[in-house]
Amino acid sequence: MSTLAYRRDIDGLRAIAVIAVVLFHFGVPGFTGGFVGVDVFFVISGYLITSIIWNQRKAGRFSFVDFWARRARRILPALFAMIIVVLAVGWFLLAPKDYEELGRSVRYQVMFVSNILFMRQDGYFDVASELKPLLHTWSLAVEEQFYIVFPLLLTVLSSRLKHWRLALFAVLLVSFGLSVWAVAHHPEKAFFLLPMRAWELLAGAMLAVAPRGNWRLTTAGAQVVSLAGFGLILLAVLCYDKSTPFPGAAALLPTLGVVALIWANGHRQTLVGGLLASRVLVGLGLISYSWYLWHWPVFVFASYASVDEPGPIDIAGLILLSLILGYLSWRFVETPFRERRLLAGRRQILVAAGFGVLVLGLAGQALRWTDGLPWRLSDEALQYAKGREWRPELMACLADDKTPDDKLFCHYGTPALNASKALVWGDSHATALIPVFEDGAQAHGVSVILASSPGCLPVTGLEHDPRCARFNRRVEEALKPQTVGDVVLVARWSLYLYGDVKGDIGHALKDSDGRYDRAVAEQRLAEGLRATVQQLRNGGHRVWLIKEAPLQQFSPPYRLSRLAMLHRPTDVGLAVTEHFKRQAFISQLFAQMAAANSGVTVLDPAPLLCDQTGLCRVEFEGHSLYTDDNHLSEVGARLIAPVLEPLFLRLQAQATAGNGKVNAAR
Numbered sequence: 001m002s003t004l005a006y007r008r009d010i011d012g013l014r015a016i017a018v019i020a021v022v023l024f025h026f027g028v029p030g031f032t033g034g035f036v037g038v039d040v041f042f043v044i045s046g047y048l049i050t051s052i053i054w055n056q057r058k059a060g061r062f063s064f065v066d067f068w069a070r071r072a073r074r075i076l077p078a079l080f081a082m083i084i085v086v087l088a089v090g091w092f093l094l095a096p097k098d099y100e101e102l103g104r105s106v107r108y109q110v111m112f113v114s115n116i117l118f119m120r121q122d123g124y125f126d127v128a129s130e131l132k133p134l135l136h137t138w139s140l141a142v143e144e145q146f147y148i149v150f151p152l153l154l155t156v157l158s159s160r161l162k163h164w165r166l167a168l169f170a171v172l173l174v175s176f177g178l179s180v181w182a183v184a185h186h187p188e189k190a191f192f193l194l195p196m197r198a199w200e201l202l203a204g205a206m207l208a209v210a211p212r213g214n215w216r217l218t219t220a221g222a223q224v225v226s227l228a229g230f231g232l233i234l235l236a237v238l239c240y241d242k243s244t245p246f247p248g249a250a251a252l253l254p255t256l257g258v259v260a261l262i263w264a265n266g267h268r269q270t271l272v273g274g275l276l277a278s279r280v281l282v283g284l285g286l287i288s289y290s291w292y293l294w295h296w297p298v299f300v301f302a303s304y305a306s307v308d309e310p311g312p313i314d315i316a317g318l319i320l321l322s323l324i325l326g327y328l329s330w331r332f333v334e335t336p337f338r339e340r341r342l343l344a345g346r347r348q349i350l351v352a353a354g355f356g357v358l359v360l361g362l363a364g365q366a367l368r369w370t371d372g373l374p375w376r377l378s379d380e381a382l383q384y385a386k387g388r389e390w391r392p393e394l395m396a397c398l399a400d401d402k403t404p405d406d407k408l409f410c411h412y413g414t415p416a417l418n419a420s421k422a423l424v425w426g427d428s429h430a431t432a433l434i435p436v437f438e439d440g441a442q443a444h445g446v447s448v449i450l451a452s453s454p455g456c457l458p459v460t461g462l463e464h465d466p467r468c469a470r471f472n473r474r475v476e477e478a479l480k481p482q483t484v485g486d487v488v489l490v491a492r493w494s495l496y497l498y499g500d501v502k503g504d505i506g507h508a509l510k511d512s513d514g515r516y517d518r519a520v521a522e523q524r525l526a527e528g529l530r531a532t533v534q535q536l537r538n539g540g541h542r543v544w545l546i547k548e549a550p551l552q553q554f555s556p557p558y559r560l561s562r563l564a565m566l567h568r569p570t571d572v573g574l575a576v577t578e579h580f581k582r583q584a585f586i587s588q589l590f591a592q593m594a595a596a597n598s599g600v601t602v603l604d605p606a607p608l609l610c611d612q613t614g615l616c617r618v619e620f621e622g623h624s625l626y627t628d629d630n631h632l633s634e635v636g637a638r639l640i641a642p643v644l645e646p647l648f649l650r651l652q653a654q655a656t657a658g659n660g661k662v663n664a665a666r
Helices: 008-025 034-058 064-093 096-110 114-121 135-160 164-185 187-192 194-209 219-239 248-267 271-276 279-286 288-305 312-338 346-369 379-388 428-432 434-444 466-479 493-498 518-538 556-565 576-596 634-639 641-665
Strands: 410-413 421-426 447-452 486-490 542-546 573-575 600-603 615-617
Touching (some): 008 034, 008 248, 008 271, 008 279, 008 288, 034 194, 034 248, 096 135, 096 346, 096 379, 114 135, 135 164, 135 194, 135 288, 164 187, 164 194, 187 194, 194 248, 271 279, 288 312, 288 556, 379 556, 421 641, 434 641, 493 576, 542 576, 576 600, 600 641
Parallel strands (some): 421 486
């Protein structure tokens, strides 16, 4: 099984993997689990790399330096070429903050650790995934790290242990166990980090070093195993989606499917193997690496530059463009280096690789030092692009588990002991309103304290993860000794009912079995919010419910910046009918709660953001009203200040009444 004879079926399998990934990323219906194509690549890489190492070790001619030089020749030229083009396109297209972030991605990728960067960036306020041109390089970083560590591990185990294959399999099981555990507790680490992904590469490795002659398959057996393996891969591609906990146990389907296909067709060609060995699939498999490299930047830059949502013809054209770029990269970059027509010597390729790492790393760092070269954009486009940036003071008010108790609240307005005080409690949408709370508290001589944590619904008992449950408990405990008369609840309510506007239900309320059902989510929110409000009312607090701002279907700073650069009108936004449709249940629930309790008031920012044109606008006097598709910018927050005026007038009246009593007592 460790033979190095060329196998057309493996190139065909590469084609299946890259097709699945590309169609998934471009949103082609039916390929909701296409992301498992990356796992197919992992298993294939583990098998082929281990086959090379093991055959050379048995022949007594394995060299670590030669191995790493071959990996550099295989991976780096096409990768560096893609990065250079992405940097060039970004010069003309990307907003300063995003160009700066691109530079950071470049620096991490050339150091083979971009997966760690993207794992850390997988947060609530980071640039949306579809706007990170090098996001797909996380999988290359995982493989590069594996190539560095695995030859050393295999050499040590095989030279010092009699039953080294069992030891290697034990490493696989530990990695798989970590993956299953991390999916439940740290999903971002499970997805991006090598320790939780290594088992997939090791599955291919174990197949490569399996003793020959064991478990021979009959013709019928090979056909069954091959068909079953292909079925497992297709099942994952067609049935998984973004809500599938992954990788963990779910990654067994594509992993075992690839192992079964490689094993079965290593004995004799099967019907599935014949399909995989067809000319078209082999041709796509040969260019699969370059196609993978180019498809994602094409998608990102198209998303970034588009003014309108792409239709089916646009999507087909973009896929074709990425395929053409992949072919050109394979033909004029990959192949000359792999065939040693360029930099043929081992020393030459390693020196060139080191030089490329140094130059690109410095270029990426330079973009960080220069804040993304903002002078590239026109003043108007730059002003819109700046809308996506949050002041550090706002970010500092987002609490997490590491926030000490004395820093849980941010304070605004008058700090006097007799000042009327309100608590604002919510998720990041509460943080987005800090400018208006800050201005209002100062202008009216009152005090506002704010407690917010990203992605945390301010309703006890409905938290989607332990972090939010701990945050809400801390707020409730800290609220008791506070002299707070009014409590303001702010959240992106519909996120917890229906997921985001793109269908990701990660934050949506699930039933007891972890399944999502819209009716169940609505019922749980209604019951939970009523209980929380009643608890606050029993504590003597007046409750203010703030409805969410209209959610846009695009990122306004990017769209407005692009429109300005194209000299096109900026009167774009969500149709008000769409906003009302999404908010129907929430509006009804809030109205019922206010009608049932005179101590509950509902405030709605939508009337100040939606006008007679039928649109919920995203621009005002040359500024973006949003930082992304859902958070208001500082300009947007201040625009809706009149909505919050009743809160400040009440607090001011209470403060005045309190001062009158003090003066009378004197």
